[in-house]
Amino acid sequence: MGATMKDIAKCTGLGLATISSYLNGGNVREKNRVKIEEAIRELHFEVNEVARGLKTNRTKTIGIILPELNNIFFAEIITGAEDILRSHGYATMICDCRSDAEREREAVDFLYHRRVDGLIVMPTGASDSVFQKFIRAGKPIVMIDRKMKGISCDCILVDNQGAAEDAVNRLIRSGHKKIGMIAGPDDVYTARERQRGYQKAIQNNKIISNDSLIARGNYTIAGGAAAMRKLREANPDMTAVFISNYEMMVGAMMEINDLNIRVPDELSVIGFDNVDFAKASVPKLSIVTQPTARIAQEAADTLIKRLEGSLSGSDCRDMDGEKTTATVTLKTGFVEGRSVKPLKQ
Amino acid sequence: MGATMKDIAKCTGLGLATISSYLNGGNVREKNRVKIEEAIRELHFEVNEVARGLKTNRTKTIGIILPELNNIFFAEIITGAEDILRSHGYATMICDCRSDAEREREAVDFLYHRRVDGLIVMPTGASDSVFQKFIRAGKPIVMIDRKMKGISCDCILVDNQGAAEDAVNRLIRSGHKKIGMIAGPDDVYTARERQRGYQKAIQNNKIISNDSLIARGNYTIAGGAAAMRKLREANPDMTAVFISNYEMMVGAMMEINDLNIRVPDELSVIGFDNVDFAKASVPKLSIVTQPTARIAQEAADTLIKRLEGSLSGSDCRDMDGEKTTATVTLKTGFVEGRSVKPLKQ
DNA sequence: ATGAAAGCGCTAACAA
DNA sequence: TTGTTAGCGCTTTCAT
Secondary structure (H helix, E strand, O other): OOOOHHHHHHHHOOOHHHHHHHHOOOOOOHHHHHHHHHHHHHHOOOOOHHHHHHHHOOOOEEEEEEOOOOOHHHHHHHHHHHHHHHHOOOEEEEEEOOOOHHHHHHHHHHHHHOOOOEEEEOOOOOOOHHHHHHHHOOOOEEEEOOOOOOOOOEEEEEOHHHHHHHHHHHHHHOOOOOEEEEEOOOOOHHHHHHHHHHHHHHHHOOOOOOHHHEEEOOOOHHHHHHHHHHHHHHOOOOOEEEEOOHHHHHHHHHHHHHOOOOOOOOOEEEEEOOHHHHHHOOOOOEEEEOOHHHHHHHHHHHHHHHHHOOOOOOOOEOOOOOEOOOEEEEOOEEEOOOOOOOOOO | OOOOHHHHHHHHOOOHHHHHHHHOOOOOOHHHHHHHHHHHHHHOOOOOHHHHHHHHOOOOEEEEEEOOOOOHHHHHHHHHHHHHHHHOOOEEEEEEOOOOHHHHHHHHHHHHHOOOOEEEEOOOOOOOHHHHHHHHOOOOEEEEOOOOOOOOOEEEEEOHHHHHHHHHHHHHHOOOOOEEEEEOOOOOHHHHHHHHHHHHHHHHOOOOOOHHHEEEOOOOHHHHHHHHHHHHHHOOOOOEEEEOOHHHHHHHHHHHHHOOOOOOOOOEEEEEOOHHHHHHOOOOOEEEEOOHHHHHHHHHHHHHHHHHOOOOOOOOEOOOOOEOOOEEEEOOEEEOOOOOOOOOO
16 A cells, blocks of 8 residues: 555665665664655555564554553553553554453453553453463563552552541541441452551550541442441441542432531531542542542653663563562652641540 | 465365355355464465455445644544444544645545545545545545535534523623633634524623634634733633633643632633543633534444445535535533632622 | 575465 | 465665
């Protein structure tokens, strides 16, 4: 269909090597440069990256595997990462695995067949074995949000436990003594971490601890709403609640709305993740924020460094023969709203 | 690195054609099938789709160009489309062009170099010329949300004008006579359509029409907030407002919150797009919804049909030599909330 | 600086 | 059914 380098060669009377050299920024005699550029324009030549990829064994493509595209937290990360990667010439192939481990496995295979150069993964499944074929092939992986035992790759983490602990500490400092939590699924790493942070704060401050003060919301809107109702029924005297992700925060607010609970007079609330939602709420919600832009930046940068730095994915061993991978842990932020009421102590 | 078909051939003593035939679902003698499968397992062979793509001139990859990934409306469409495409063996390369025409042009080139088989575009720029190289190459394009003069491709549209008109008619039927609108940017097709719908309803019902009743919110949160303030200042007696996209709805609600305006007692509101947000609001917002899942389905199906049906992208002409492309226009929905107050007439 | 030629891993046409 | 072979469009030695 389109013109190839061969056509350019024929048209200019030059050899393939010269054209290739020109295309890759090599030295070409001025006279020939002009001729080549003319031919390219005339024949509408455009490099075929597929052929290039086959030859060089580098597709300049990164696979991204994530639990849910339709989720502000992940969408923000992808947006940032895709931008940076593309500005370095890398395409991104995104696979949404709908929080399903089997789909995640399929996505890895799918991307492996397409010979992506590396992977950015926000893991869903528990098993590291799925990813081993990339490691074996010397292709780097960057994991976001979770560290996996048994797999040698760079990780970009967020201090989820610390964030949750800090949020609950704020409630405690405001005088709250009966604080509930809407927690995520038990099999999701970040959910467990956030719950641990809550429990740590509760225990350290010797505040009322009670199983019925933790309701599981499954990281969904519906789950958040149901959890809020349960929490309120079991603990009518609860004065504050910490909600540990965005979707559940939306659900909880729906329920609070339905139950005609006044925030913060009857119930103080601290949420998670989405500043826009928090600011639009009545009253504005106080929330924990995650540094999505930095996460994206770190993930993309790390991967590119692996890909273009001196160390290839599998060669990165230090002197003891151990793999040398980096783990970056980022701090969360906190946006103050008007959803926490200071209590008389 | 990994094993190739040649290795399998050597290992089994068979020819390349047999291996290829096996891999592509052709007929292979039972005995050989077993041998091949054994070799594949032993050597960890996995098809190289890059090589396959070079040979067949079909990469089984679709490019998706959109204004903003970080936007629920688009994210939902991508989620749906990616799912369907992947289940048909197609990868998706996503390019977020940040609502910038120049970036959009770059994305088209980028994807063309990578030889994607087709394009799904939610256009940002005004020019169709950018896309012509795909049409020339016989590669199909599906446009979402906007029809472009001068480009021959399938379109999936939503009746934006009708949706807006219907929303405003509801306000009018509830007795409202002074209705404001927060409109999107003038250079965005859907924004103009929605504004046209508003004006049509106003004119048809001979309701108060006034330039200061339309404020432009630029499809952003901040813009929505500013527009809300302006609207309120210029029209203190306005009893209802129609907000024509999600981000502006969030911004407007923030402002309404700041101004201590009670919804719907002092001001009735109809919003757009995000059911989750609408339901979590206090009170629940009435909104126009777009059928994102259907849009995604139609877009993916249409593209796959072009790619695998008998008609190639450029061959689809009817008897007059005209290109035969399909345009599907989908209906919007409406979710009733408690944000519209019936007025005594 | 440039040309000739080999080959990346696959498919497909042709022969057997 | 299976084997042989050419070639997709590029990069990359190795000469020149």
